Amino acid sequence: MVDGVAAVHDLNKKLLYMENVYKDYGKKRVLDNIDLSVESGEFCTLVGPSGCGKSTLFRLILGEERPTSGEILIDGIPVGYPDKTRGIVYQKYSLYPNLRVVENILLGPKLASGAVRWLAKKNIFEQEARQILAEVKLADHGDKYPHELSGGMQQRVAIAQALIMKPKILLMDEPFGALDPGTREHLQVFILELWHKFNMTVFFVTHDLEEALFLGTRVLVLSQFYMDGRGDGETNRGSKIVFDxxxxxxxxxxxxxxxxxxxxxxxIRESGFDPEHRRHVTEFNLRHPDSFQTLTEAEKRMA
Ligand SMILES: Nc1ncnc2c1ncn2[C@@H]1O[C@H](COP(=O)(O)OP(=O)(O)O)[C@@H](O)[C@H]1O
Ligand SMILES: [Mg+2]
Incomplete structure (x- = not known):
């Protein structure tokens, strides 16, 4: 028999741990009782229908927004405001056009260190920025402005911006969504190489299932297409993880x-994307060893 307390304690030691997390916007419930536990070193990919709450989930992990209720821990510590434990790469627009590439990469360290420390360590930070630029294969482009780089190169700068802060977890929200297919595939292989080399933990949102399956060591599907036995079965209660x-x-x-x-x-299409193929809340495909689900009392009664 599993000791419930010990099991929970153990889960708390995971790099990312979320339990009973809800997020409402006014009367609209976007995330409904999300339970998630991620170990260090995983490459999690997250897919789900447009508008199901993937970016919302990321904002909660970043600390840009608070959950309506529930617990979010990074390394056992409750998530507060955004800090360098979580890095983020968006689809676009993370570079300041008026700053050179290397200056863009130095923005994070500059903001995080304060004026005195920044002046004392500027040269060291700049060296580090140049090293990271070499890692993302842009060693010769540090003094250029973003518009002088291709879209794929700009995204590699965005990745470098995140990496210099040495985040415990790197969140990527459709980072390759604006790239042409060739460049995209190139960056997919590239991010896998970085992940491997730096032992990173990555949490990656994409709407491309192929990309999710190619990159992920673990694939998660967030979806509002399920029923719970209450009401007419069509009541939209928000999204849950329906596949893991x-x-x-x-x-x-x-x-x-x-x-x-x-x-x-x-x-995945069937379980997460097909509104006709609704599954009961107790029938989700949660086979990942770290996957767990806390049913509400009402859900237990309906099960
Ligand atoms: N700040 C906000 N205020 C109100 N509704 C929001 C806000 N942010 C997101 N939403 C709503 O939450 C839902 C999920 O949005 P989002 O997380 O961006 O979805 P996804 O990233 O999966 O496409 C959408 O219906 C969106 O309209
Ligand atoms: Mg989104």
Whole structure:
């Protein structure tokens, strides 16, 4: 028999731990009782129908917004305001056009260190920024302005901006969504190399299922398409994690064209994206070993 207290204690030691997290905007419930536990080193990809609350979930993890209720811990510590434990890369517009690439990368350290420390350590930070630029294969582009770089290169600068802060968890919200397919695939391989080299923990939102399955060690689906047995079964209570599985790490892009990938994509479409295929709240596909679910009293009664 599993000791409930010990199990919870153990989960609390995960890098990211969320339990019973709700987020409402006015009367609209966006996130409904989210339970999530992520270990250090994982590459989690998150997909879900447009507007289901993926970016909202990220804002809660970042600390840009508070949950309506529930607990969010990073390394066992409740999430406060945004700080360097969480980094974020967005689809676009994270670079200041009037600053050179290297200055853009130094913005984070500058803001975080305060004037005195910044002046004392400026040279060290700049050295570090140049090193990180080399890691993202932009060693020769530090003195350029963002508009002189291609879209793919700009996103690599955005990744460098996040990396210099050495976040415990790197959140990426559709980071390759604005890139052409060739560049996108290139950056997919690139981010996997970085993840591997720096032992990073990545949490990556995409609306491209193929991308999610290729990159993730774990694929999560957030969806509002389910029912709970209450009311007419169509009452939209907000989104839950309806699918959570470990994915075998694929090393080549061939995986995208494999039968295994096609099969998983079909399963995910059905369980998360098809409003006709609603599943009961107790029937979600939560097979990842770290996955857990706290049902409300009402959900237990309906089960
Ligand atoms: N600040 C806000 N105020 C009110 N509603 C919001 C706010 N932010 C997001 N929403 C609503 O929450 C839902 C989820 O949004 P979002 O997290 O951006 O979805 P996703 O990233 O999955 O596309 C949407 O219906 C959106 O309109
Ligand atoms: Mg979004």
């Amino acid at each position: 599985e470990k994915v075998t790490r694929s090393t080549t892009t061939d995986f995208k064209h494999s039968a295994e990938c096609a099969e998983l994509m079909k399963k």
